[in-house]
Amino acid sequence: QKEVEQNSGPLSVPEGAIASLNCTYSDRGSQSFFWYRQYSGKSPELIMFIYSNGDKEDGRFTAQLNKASQYVSLLIRDSQPSDSATYLCAGRRDSSYKLIFGSGTRLLVRP
Amino acid sequence: DTAVSQTPKYLVTQMGNDKSIKCEQNLGHDTMYWYKQDSKKFLKIMFSYNNKELIINETVPNRFSPKSPDKAHLNLHINSLELGDSAVYFCASSQEGYNEQFFGPGTRLTVL
Numbered sequence: 001q002k003e004v005e006q007n008s009g010p011l012s013v014p015e016g017a018i019a020s021l022n023c024t025y026s027d028r029g030s031q032s033f034f035w036y037r038q039y040s041g042k043s044p045e046l047i048m049f050i051y052s053n054g055d056k057e058d059g060r061f062t063a064q065l066n067k068a069s070q071y072v073s074l075l076i077r078d079s080q081p082s083d084s085a086t087y088l089c090a091g092r093r094d095s096s097y098k099l100i101f102g103s104g105t106r107l108l109v110r111p
Numbered sequence: 112d113t114a115v116s117q118t119p120k121y122l123v124t125q126m127g128n129d130k131s132i133k134c135e136q137n138l139g140h141d142t143m144y145w146y147k148q149d150s151k152k153f154l155k156i157m158f159s160y161n162n163k164e165l166i167i168n169e170t171v172p173n174r175f176s177p178k179s180p181d182k183a184h185l186n187l188h189i190n191s192l193e194l195g196d197s198a199v200y201f202c203a204s205s206q207e208g209y210n211e212q213f214f215g216p217g218t219r220l221t222v223l
Contacts, residue, residue, distance in 0.1 A: 008151075032210065043201055043214035044154065086152055097142055097205070098167055099212065101154040 003027050004091050006102035014110050019076040021105050023089030026070065030091035033065060033072045034099065038086045047087075048074070079109045114138050115215035117202050123221045124192055131188045132218045134202030142166075143185040144203040144212065145177060154201070160185055161207065192222045 004025045013019045023033070032051040036044035050056045050063040050072070062075040072091075076083055086104040115136045124130055136143065144167070145157040159167035160179040174190040185202060202215040 034210070038152070043217050045214070046211045049210045088152075088154060097144075097159050097161065098156055100156075103151055103153045 002102070003100045004089055004102035006087075006089055006105045008103060009106040010108045011105055012108045012110060013079050015079060015081060017079050017109075019079045019083065019107055019109070021074040021076070021087050021089075021107065023072040023074075023102055024070055025072065025091045025100075027091065027093070027100070028067075028070065029093045030100070031094045032092045033063070034090040034092070035061075035063060035072075035074045036088040036090065036101075038088060038104065040085075044088055076107075079107075081109045081111050083107060084109045115202055115204055115213050117200075117215040117218050119218060120216065121219050121221075123223065125223055126192055126194060128192050129188070129190045130192060130220070131186055132200055132202075132220075134185045134187075134215055136183055136202075136204040136213070136215075138204055138206070138213060140204040140206045140213075141182055142205045142207060143179065143182075144205075145185065145187050146201040146203060146214075148199045148201060148217070150198070158185075158187075189220075192220075194222050196220060197222045 034049045035047045038044045048063045050065045056063045060077045064073045088104045089102040090099040142161045144159045148154045158177040163179045176188045199217045203212040205212040
């Protein structure tokens with residue numbers, strides 16, 4: 001079992017819709033979670049991180065964390081074609097530098 | 112100014128050769144990392160240095176050897192290259208106490 005699991009997709013949504021990206025993790029010691037966006041041929045860039053149960057909002061993005069269910073999600077409101085990319089979920093234990101990444105979910109936003 | 116830079120961007124070589132990838136960051140960060148991303152986009156940590164000290168050393172073949180001459184540089188030397196080493200290698204950096212890791216543009220290594 002992989003430590004961080006994501007559906008590889010692609011997840012296809014129409015422009016303007018809400019895209020929901022999900023991630024589960026197996027290490028209960030993981031405390032902080034990160035969502036990175038990676039365009040094809042480019043490097044990952046951080047969108048958001050979350051470490052408390054509940055929701056965290058930043059513009060069109062909302063990260064959700066449920067530690068009891070070991071579940072992290074990223075919602076993208078008003079999806080745009082420019083949001084089309086691979087979204088990588090990563091977990092990290094406290095006091096650790098080590099990020100454990102999932103294999104990513106490819107998102108396609110149809111114009 | 113580029114924050115995290117890597118050279119070369121592309122590297123095509125034959126099996127059995129030895130090659131190096133260089134990374135530099137001008138962000139003043141104290142921690143640097145090497146990641147390998149395979150063809151399925153799976154990004155996996157290989158090594159990390161904090162203030163020139165090796166702090167993460169994942170289970171990778173000992174053909175891979177990192178070197179950090181100073182806080183701003185982290186190099187990766189690979190001996191006796193194999194087909195399975197073909198991947199994109201990303202360097203990243205971060206500052207202790209902060210969450211974000213900044214990634215370099217990547218080096219696409221192809222072993223023929």
